[in-house]
Amino acid sequence: MTEKVSFRAAPAGGGPEFSGEAAPRRSGIYTISPAFATAGEWRIALDVSVEDGAQTIVMEGLDVQSPGGERDHGHEEGPANTISFTKEQQWVVPVVTVPADRGPVVERHRLAAWVVPTPDTQNMAAAPLGGVLRTEGMSSFPRIGDAVEAGQPLAWVDTAAMSAESLARDANTQGRQSLTVDLDTRAAEAAGEADRARALVAQHERALKRAADLLDARAGSQRDVDAARSALDEARAMLRAAERVAESVRAARSGVGAPAPPAPPETRPVVSVPITGRVTQVHAGPGTLVDAGAPVLTITGAGTVLVEAHAPESLIPALANPPSGMLELPGEGGVLRAVVPAAGAPEPWMAPKVDPETRTAPLFFHLDNAEGRLAVGMSLSVWADGRGVEDAVRIPVSAVVDENGIATVYVMLEGESFQKRNVRLGVRDGVMVEVLDGVAAGERVVSQGAYLVRLASVAGSGLGSAHVH
Structure with missing residues (x-):
């Protein structure tokens, strides 16, 4: 808080010095009223004392006029639509002005994007x-x-501890034991069938021999011999089938064997x-x-991250390929950060396909994330580069006020005088915008506090009290 403001005045070419104290008009605003003895060039030093120290502000080369040559300090007729916004008001409500300059502007398109997980992240x-x-x-x-x-x-x-693998081995062992019992049963049954077939073959062999002996003794007929031979052939076929079944069961049984030990x-x-x-x-x-x-x-691991953005198919022809642009992180509206490709990673690229449902094409950026600002799963905006203008009159996007659909800026004519102008805009990159008409390079526009200047224009004579001369 300011405690005291005083001044010391002396002719620039030398002479007696006089001093006085400034009178406070209101909190933070002081007025000095020096009574100069002669006209000419003067030097004034302001001594400002505050709680944490003192500061001296020197103003050189003040042109003091004689009463007969006193300049008119009343309000001069300014340009049309002049808005008065005093320095006192500008101190209370911060108003920042910047000059319109010339330079390149690259059109950027805002795309929804995400930091997607990959095996590397x-x-x-x-x-x-x-x-x-x-x-x-x-x-x-x-x-x-x-x-x-x-x-x-x-x-x-x-x-060595009980695990799912050992449990599986136990289950396999139990299944193997059950299969072994089943095969042993089937082997016994097959062996019994084979024994019965052998007995039947032996029986029919004896019957055939008896029929043949009777035929030789002219006590039997050829028909009996043929019937006995046919029955023997049938019995032998049954024996061969039974032996094949028994052999297959024995082979299956020998294949089961004991469970193989687990691999070490x-x-x-x-x-x-x-x-x-x-x-x-x-x-x-x-x-x-x-x-x-x-x-x-x-x-x-977020040292290198993959950012995936999606561009509507209508924008694809207008975007640079390979893609480039800026990043806008959540909570940092208006602050654009450069896209920094990760060393050794693939360059940014646009997939040559359009999703049939969303009608968008994905853009991929492998980015360096040494500062850790990007987190896996984060949603953000990618301002993708499009066409550009090499030499444009440009102003900050924040200087443009939308008034009923008309782009408007406020130009500073003098320290306390502003003028409202409608402008025609061109390419914008998210931070700067090209001005096609309405502002010339070098003119200062309000980049912060433009809405307050607009309120002053609506109020007519400005916000708050008028400037006192």
């Missing part, structure tokens, strides 16, 4: 075999938020970190029974 450390996780002989097991390095060992798997696992199979990053989820810890392939940790 989000991955899981998994158990190579089933068993119990052990950490004996290793460093402490990571927790959520801990930084880990690719290849870092986390734990080893004790495969590698010595202390290790769970390792797949990517460099931080632990974002713990699925299993030391002492946990896990199956082969079960997740242990989820690691998110």
Whole structure:
């Protein structure tokens, strides 16, 4: 808070100095009323004392006029539509002006985008075999938020413990035993069928011999011999079939055998970190029974991220290819950040296809994220580059006020005088916009506080009290 403002005045060419104190008009606003003895060039020093120190402000070369040559300091007739907005008002409500300049403007189109997960940005450390996780002989097991390095060992798997694999082996053993019993039963049945067929063959062989002997003794007929031979052939066919069944059952039984021993696992199979990053989820810890392939940790590494944007098919011909542009992060409306491709990553590209449902084409940007501003899953905006103008009159986008659909800016004519102008705009890049008509290069426009100047124009004589001369 200002405590005291005083002044010291002296002719620029030398002479007696006089001083006085400034009178406070209101909080923070002081007025000095020096009575100059002679006309000419004067020097004034303002001494400002505040709570945390003092400061001297020197004003050189003040032109003091004699009473007869005093200039008219009344309100001069200014240009049409002049708006009065005093310095006192500008101090209370910040008003920032910038000059319209000339330079390149690249048209940018705002596209919805996301930081999508990839195996390089989000991955899981998994158990190579089933068993119990052990950490004996290793460093402490990571927790959520801990930084880990690719290849870092986390734990080893004790495969001797009961696991899903051993349970599966037991189930296979039980199934094998049941199959063995079934095959043994079928083998016994097949052997019995073969024995019965052999007995029947022997019986028909004896019958054929008897019929043949009777025929030789002229006590039998050829018909009896043929019938006995036919019955023997049928019995032999039954025997061959029974023997084939018995042989196939024996082969199946010998193929079952004893269960094969499990393959010996590698010595202390290790769970390792797949990517460099931080632990974002713990699925299993030391002492946990896990199956082969079960997740242990989820690691998110955001050093390099993939941003995917979607461009409507109507914009595809207007966009630069390969794509380029700027990023606008959530909560940073109007602040555009450069797209920084990651070293060694593929260059930005636009997929040569349009989604049949959304009618958009995806654009991909592999970006460096050393500052960690981009998080996996984040939604953001990509301002994709389109056509450009090399030499344009340009002003900040924030300087443009939409008044009933008409683009308007406020130009500073003097320190306290502004003028409202309708402008015709061209290419815009999200920060700067091309002015085709209405503002010339070098003219100062209100880039911050334009709406307050607009309110002053509506009020007529400005907001607050008028300037006192």
